[in-house]
Amino acid sequence: MRVLVLAAGLGKRMKSRKPKVLHEILGKPMISWVLDTVRAAGVHEVGVVLGHGAEMVRGILDENVRIFIQSEQLGTAHAVMCAREFVDPDDEIMVLYGDVPLLRYTTLLSLVKVHEEEGNDVTLLSAFLNDPTGYGRVLRDTSGKVQGIVEEVDASPEQRNIREINTGIYVFKGSFLLEALGRIKNDNVQGEYYLTDAVSMASKVGAVVVEDVQEILGVNTRKQLAMVAKIARMRILEALMENGVTVEDPDTTYIGPEVRIGCDTIIKPMTIILGKTTIGENCVIGPFTTMVNCVCGNNVRVVRSECAGAVIEDDASVGPFSRLREGSYVCNGAKVGNYVEMKKARLGRNSKAQHLTYLGDAEVGEDANIGAGTITCNYDGYKKHRTIIEDGAFIGSNVSLVAPVRIGKGAIVGAGSVITEDVSPDALALGRARQIEKPGWAKKYREEREKDGHK
Numbered sequence: 001m002r003v004l005v006l007a008a009g010l011g012k013r014m015k016s017r018k019p020k021v022l023h024e025i026l027g028k029p030m031i032s033w034v035l036d037t038v039r040a041a042g043v044h045e046v047g048v049v050l051g052h053g054a055e056m057v058r059g060i061l062d063e064n065v066r067i068f069i070q071s072e073q074l075g076t077a078h079a080v081m082c083a084r085e086f087v088d089p090d091d092e093i094m095v096l097y098g099d100v101p102l103l104r105y106t107t108l109l110s111l112v113k114v115h116e117e118e119g120n121d122v123t124l125l126s127a128f129l130n131d132p133t134g135y136g137r138v139l140r141d142t143s144g145k146v147q148g149i150v151e152e153v154d155a156s157p158e159q160r161n162i163r164e165i166n167t168g169i170y171v172f173k174g175s176f177l178l179e180a181l182g183r184i185k186n187d188n189v190q191g192e193y194y195l196t197d198a199v200s201m202a203s204k205v206g207a208v209v210v211e212d213v214q215e216i217l218g219v220n221t222r223k224q225l226a227m228v229a230k231i232a233r234m235r236i237l238e239a240l241m242e243n244g245v246t247v248e249d250p251d252t253t254y255i256g257p258e259v260r261i262g263c264d265t266i267i268k269p270m271t272i273i274l275g276k277t278t279i280g281e282n283c284v285i286g287p288f289t290t291m292v293n294c295v296c297g298n299n300v301r302v303v304r305s306e307c308a309g310a311v312i313e314d315d316a317s318v319g320p321f322s323r324l325r326e327g328s329y330v331c332n333g334a335k336v337g338n339y340v341e342m343k344k345a346r347l348g349r350n351s352k353a354q355h356l357t358y359l360g361d362a363e364v365g366e367d368a369n370i371g372a373g374t375i376t377c378n379y380d381g382y383k384k385h386r387t388i389i390e391d392g393a394f395i396g397s398n399v400s401l402v403a404p405v406r407i408g409k410g411a412i413v414g415a416g417s418v419i420t421e422d423v424s425p426d427a428l429a430l431g432r433a434r435q436i437e438k439p440g441w442a443k444k445y446r447e448e449r450e451k452d453g454h455k
Contacts, residue, residue: 001093002043002088002092002174003038003045003046004047004080004087004095005034005046005047005097006079006098007049008049008069008073009051009099010051013221015222019056020098020099020219021057021099025229025272026254026257027292028356030219031048031057031061031098034098034100034234035259037103037105038105042420045091046066047068047083048067048098049079051070051071054067054069054348058358061255068083074186074192075192075194077194077195078193082191084178087177089208090232092115092174093172094111094171095168095169095170095171099220100169100215100219101219101232102166102214102232104212104215107215111123111125119177120173120206121203122171122205123206123287124138124149124205125210126138126164126167126169126208126209126210127213128164128209129212132162132164134152135152136155137149137160146293150191151196161370166196169216170199172198177198180201181198181212183201184197185197185452206344214289217231232257237250240255240267244264245263247267248266248267248269249270253271254274255267256277258277259275259277259278261278261279261283262282264281264282265280265283265284265285266283267286269288269289270286271286271289271291272290274290274291277291277293277295279291279300280296280314281299283298283299284300285302286303286304287303289319290306290307290308292307293309294308294324295310297312297315298314298315299314299315300315300317300318301318303319303323306322307323307328308325308326310326310327310342311328312330313330313331316332317335318336319336320344321338324336325342326344327343331346331366332350334351335352337354339355339356340352340359342354342358343359345359345360345361346362346363349366351366351367351368351369352366353370356372356373357374357375358374359374361390363387364389365389365390365391365392368393368394369394372397373398376403385402387401387406387407388403390407392410393412394411394413395413395431396414402418405420405422406422406423407423408425409425411424412428413428413429413431414429417430418432
């Protein structure tokens with residue numbers, strides 16, 4: 001079995017500078033939803049027909065996807081003609097569309113099964129709609145056998161009353177499709193080459209009616225994109241809840257299709273989890289939290305925070321109002337508190353950075369304490385430098401650690417210090433100016449200001 005995905009259209013109604021199939025649903029381009037469904041069905045021979053913005057789309061496709069270019073859009077059959085070399089006469093080929101992201105792989109398997117069992121030249125996926133406006137209609141004879149498909153613009157008033165529509169998804173015998181492509185003409189209202197014409201040329205045609213019509217919803221406008229995204233989102237949330245995840249408010253929760261979450265984890269309102277994020281069991285995530293491409297262990301708490309490309313191990317806590325940037329690593333039992341930012345930094349087992357701290361390009365050992373207002377000064381204007389804080393070190397409040405610098409095991413850095421040199425293990429380091437006090441100076445200052453007319 002081979003699959004050819006048609007994705008050459010510009011999508012004028014999207015009013016966008018990028019190809020329609022690159023518009024995202026839950027952080028994932030539409031065409032990627034389609035290709036992942038194809039892979040889930042076990043198909044590995046995949047081709048994609050591109051047109052407008054081909055290079056942009058090419059950039060997100062796997063190397064094993066074969067690409068064909070339709071430089072001029074002259075209909076669906078013309079798109080397939082552009083990929084004629086991909087059609088194997090000795091193999092079946094399925095034709096899909098890059099803007100129909102809700103298809104389930106089980107539907108594709110059912111279509112293939114019927115096609116093979118009946119030995120059809122072509123088997124199409126159809127659906128019954130209360131309002132079939134805009135779709136081609138499936139024509140059947142009195143015995144129910146499929147006779148062909150008529151596009152709406154070419155349909156008679158009687159044919160337009162037919163509720164069974166063609167989804168545009170087919171399985172063809174490769175040999176039949178190659179023969180049919182040579183016979184399809186463009187003598188129709190649109191002046192295009194319709195792939196639907198191949199159906200009327202077939203000796204044996206089958207059809208599978210999709211059970212859930214939401215699966216075949218296409219996206220042509222921003223409004224349709226939002227509608228399809230909502231359906232996809234609810235599918236994901238329902239599956240998670242069925243598998244033991246608590247989603248307190250599905251209406252305000254957004255979870256991507258590649259996210260994995262363990263049982264007894266609670267997702268609180270206004271939470272967004274996207275990318276290849278994995279979250280363990282018995283965690284609490286949210287409210288007002290965003291996580292992208294993160295890995296969380298078990299019993300993790302993340303509250304009102306933003307995390308991207310971070311690892312959070314078992315029993316650790318993050319937030320509120322924390323930001324974990326790419327390369328952040330929070331070890332078992334560690335605590336990242338309010339208004340703490342990490343970037344390419346590791347906070348060791350049971351260590352704490354509770355308040356108003358920046359840890360960039362830093363390595364913090366176990367059982368260390370990072371005081372409020374601590375900053376690792378990692379950038380000299382040209383390159384980044386690392387800070388190393390060893391096990392059991394205590395960093396006082398409002399400390400600036402000017403990298404590269406190492407704080408030894410068990411050392412203490414006094415509050416308000418600027419540290420520019422390494423600190424030995426178990427030492428006390430102070431790097432601040434000596435305090436000066438001038439008795440009565442403040443009172444005298446106020447009196448002089450008032451004498452000059454200032455209040």
